[in-house]
Amino acid sequence: MSWMLPDSYSTFGPDVDFLYYAILVVTGIVFVITEALLVYFVIRYRRRDGQKATYIHGSTKAEIIWTTVPFIAVLGLAFISIPSWNMMKNPDSVPADALDYIVNAKQFEWEITYAGADGVTGTADDISTINIMHVPVNQAVNITLRSEDVLHSFFLPEMRVKQDAVPGMDITVWFEATAAGAYPIGCAELCGNLHTTMGGTLNVYEATEFDAWVASQSADADDADDADDQEDQ
């Protein structure tokens, strides 16, 4: 049992993890102090027969202190959260050289579309895979997230990415992986009876390997005249 986050492998990782640990420290201190006082008071001021409690109604000074200090603390936490939030979720923050992807969610699978050789999605040379997403390392990817039916939520725990997919909306999601490897994809929004099966894998490749994979897919597409995603299953 642990309060430590699992390792992160994206450029969002340091920001999210720093904020998490900052809040853990602040709330941890408050937790220890308040709970310790509670237990101490209960023991120290336990019932003594024939004795009366001290007749106190309050203290304006104390009220002012314990209103302003938490106020400053929580506003501080809010303000240090703003830049990271903007970087993660504001569509204007997506790097200009990001690779375009489309992730289309439906009951109960993720359909991932790659731009192919021309670098633009929505053209004839697009490549698509089901439940397996391939991305190059150290390269931003710009995903247009869609849903065909109900809400889903595109969750990449190690990338510190989560975004609901909403039917009727195109939502921008971006991230940049910082280490090659295979990472889980999850669905984090209840989407129906087989919600639990809507998992997948994110494969992060070295740049050269990724280019080779795209080339092989494009070649397949030329041969078979349709995007062949069977080999990815």
Next chain:
Amino acid sequence: MDAHGHAHEMPWIRRYVFSTDHKIIAIQFLLMSLFFLVVGGLLAAMIRWQLGFPSEPMPGGMLLPDEMMAPTPAGAIMLPEFYNSLVTMHGTIMIFFAIMPLLVGVFGNLLIPLQIGADDMAFPRLNMASFWMAFPAGLLMLASFAVEGGAAGAGWTSYAPLSASGEYTGVYLGQQLWLISLTILGFASLAGAVNYITTIINMRAPGMTWFRMPLATWALFITAILILLAIPILAGALIMLLFDQTIGTGFFLPASDGEPLLWQHLFWFFGHPEVYILILPAMGITSDVLANGARKPVFGYHAMVLAIVSIAFLSWIVWGHHMFQSGMNPMLGTTFMITTMVIAVPSAIKVFNWLGTIYKGNIHLHTPMLHALGFVSMFIIGGLSGVFMASTPVDVYIHDTYFIVAHIHYVLFGGSLFAIFAGITFWYPKMFGRLMNEKWGRIHFWLTLILYNLVFWPMHSIGIQGHMRRIYDPTQYEFLQPLQPINQFITVCVFALVAVQAIYALNFIISIWKGKKAGNNPWHANSLEWTVPSPPPHGNFELVPIVYRGPYEYSAPDVEEDYWLQDAPPPRETAAPALEPQPVAD
């Protein structure tokens, strides 16, 4: 006032079934919501069985029909659609049919007239109607388990489009009954709220100024205002969703140019005030019980009232924090993050004032006091874990994981339910004339506190590891498989936690007949309900009480005892007002 009046000549059915007496209605709400609390607990146990031992035959599962459990030679295995119904109905029943009626229906009805010195509610018949709408609504909700397609399965939040069309889940009638049941319950809540507000504004006894009201009544007053304003939003949304389901509108369906996010905005615009509807009365109860146990005035009474009012106000502008990852404009996320962080402040003020209340007290650890202290210590955890979700970047990671499941249970179980245990035990003598057993009360408290923490504390941890909520089988995800021993541990502790509640149930039932006779004021408390017999007669007060002071004059130096009833005349009738105890009275 004729306190005994005609009540005794009334037929049995008018006295105990279709009663207009606020005390009887409180007991009716109590029995109803305790029943639903048990149902909700059993649903939770089934959910946990599936999570701890995914797709293994469930003990007793053969008793359930094939639509819920798939029979195999080894036993019956839970179906995913039934799991979704369980998750949905556990949340729905606990929130709407257990915690909310316990806090508002039971304590609102029991305490408000007694604590302000009134003979009954302003509209006794409306009050009766409130119960007789709420109870059938609950039965309707339960009945939805038996219809074709099963009970609603889109989560207690019923996010559209999953909830808006049966084609996505196979649940048609169940979802519609869910909507109809909650709409009826909404009307019941509105009837109650109108009554509470009118009663408190108009029927306070002479001398019962606003700032001489006990904090339980203050909290219930503010809660009633929240209900009055929030429930119509919910009812509107429910009816729109029902139309989407039944007559082909498309408010929330993109195929008909509808907007799925609209449901979330409406639901949470109601839903966040609802969260405070579920905690403010618990805070009020805790304040009353803590002062009584500590034999000391509530620390910072005015600050406590102000904190309740500011929480109620802020609760209207934080709903978007449920929607940070929903696709809502990220700029709105920033706004809601700031308001959400700010709402932590009045909660912090309350915690510090509770600590101030027990500071230098003469603390009697009776069972209600133990539960009130349990409330404070658990609410601290639930409040602090909320700060994590408030920070939008951290929320990206922990949203919709077990971290939020832990958080909500620290607030609603560790918070509200402990306060409910405190309140029931504290005011039990006022309802039934006898005290609950202290020894078994303490045993129940400690077992519940320990098991409760063994269940919910580890959920923070598995949430931090990325464990999503509402998944039927966590072992489907390779990265969650190492967490399975924790899931099993939680499940075993849940079974124990549910089992030890039998102690409370038995104590509750047996004490009705065997408990120690209470007398008027067993806890040596100050507020007006303790000046009348237990249980009070029809009409409550023989004479209209005159209130001389605030409700928390414990250990005042002017009197020998360590309590001072609100209606006890001052020692020197002719004394100048300056000699009156000052702080809470104005």
